[in-house]
Amino acid sequence: MPERLRADLVLEYPFTRTTGPVIGGFLTGLREGMILGIRRSDGTVLCPPTEYDPESSEPLTDLVEVGPGGEVVSWTWVDPPRSQSPWDQPHGLGLIQLDGADTPIVHGLLVEGPSELSVGMRVTARWRPEREGHIADLEGFVPEGAVR
């Protein structure tokens, strides 16, 4: 019986996608250090923004600034992060409802350990100094008032 075969198999797709004006607007905001949501006809704001209203399907066009502070709606602890994670240290992953938004956005919660996280806690955005128009321009969220 020959020895068992094995091989490294890597599937890699170096995609670059065009964004359209809504997602492009959201990413433009991130590059400029600003988080944008999109206003629905009933006045509520979706963040992250979508191109169409999830209920009525009508096109959405009115991008508005939200955050940078918000409230943790739900969270989990990630330890250790996987190899291609944007974060190289253990961190929280949370649903964060930003001030002025009516839906929560998923992002990292940058604290030392899970004991520092709770539902309802206030957090605020931490930006990377070099930004290019990508969700990772936002390094994550830290407890409001935390020393930067």
Add this chain to the structure above:
Amino acid sequence: MSTDPSVPPAALAGEVRLPEKLADVEPVRSVRTPIRLEYDFIPGDASSGYLNAFADRKILGQRSPVDGAVFVPPRGVDPRHGAATPDYVELPDTGHVGGFCVTRLPIPGRDDLEIPYVSAWIHLDGADIGFLGLVGGIDTSEVRMGMRVRAVWKPDDQLGRTAENILYWEPSGEPDVPVTAAGTNAWHAKQVAKEQG
């Protein structure tokens, strides 16, 4: 609201409004979204038998116990009937092009492929489905459905337990298989011939 598919929806028609502060900045129009999946691939029994046989310049398929259809590469099962396929069939290294694609753009990570190149479904004689291979030894504009081909193997001292042993498939010079009996038409044509005795 317009339902004409050639008219872009309003949200894509550039009417999106940004906050005043972003009025004069260059908008982001594209984003990098690379995907990378790393597998530790360990073949099962059927694939192992197939790969091991390549070291001896042999191509193995498996026969369906239900209707005798021959699958290559073998996967241990006839997916149409959920039946195990324990019996291997040795196949010749000759067949025909069932379908093909001429690629004129380079693929990231495949600098070894000189463009333009032709990838094709190779239907081996005695097999009832095609498997993927490169076509060489012919101008890309002359490749056609039903063209008879044979394998070009690596030299014996470079053979391994891998399908990469076959460098490409070259025209054998035999008359073409008619298109009505080539590629995915082959199985149907065979059933009709069987019915007609």
